[in-house]
Amino acid sequence: MLALLRLLGIGFVLLTVVYVALSLWSRSxxxxxxxxxWDEAQGPGTRDRFVEEGLKDYDHSLRRKLILGVYILPLCLMALIIYLTNFY
Incomplete structure (x- = not known):
């Protein structure tokens, strides 16, 4: 049981690092x-305001939420492997 808790702790830390890196990369x-x-169209308003409003829309987008799959997919895969190893 202690080995499982250690695995989950280390896995959580590693997945958090991957999540933060992926989130920052996607935002950039x-x-x-x-x-x-904005450079191509010389859009309305200033460039900084245009970019900030676009990033606000990005913060509520589906793409941003899909990045949370970094946590979900490995945990489901690990649970499947443990189940198949022990009960199949």
Whole structure:
């Protein structure tokens, strides 16, 4: 039981590092695309305001929520492997 708790603790820390890195990378890609979009169209208002409003929309988007799959997918896979190993 202690080994399982240690595995879950280390796994949680590693998945958190992956989640933070993936989240920051995805946000920077979105920021770059918004900046390029404003540069091409010289959109309404200032560039900074356009980018900030676009990032607010991004914060509530499905893509942002799908990044949480970093936690869900490995835990489900680990549970499946444990189940198949012990009960099949």
């Amino acid at each position: 890609v979105r920021r770059r695309k918004l900046e390029q979009e």
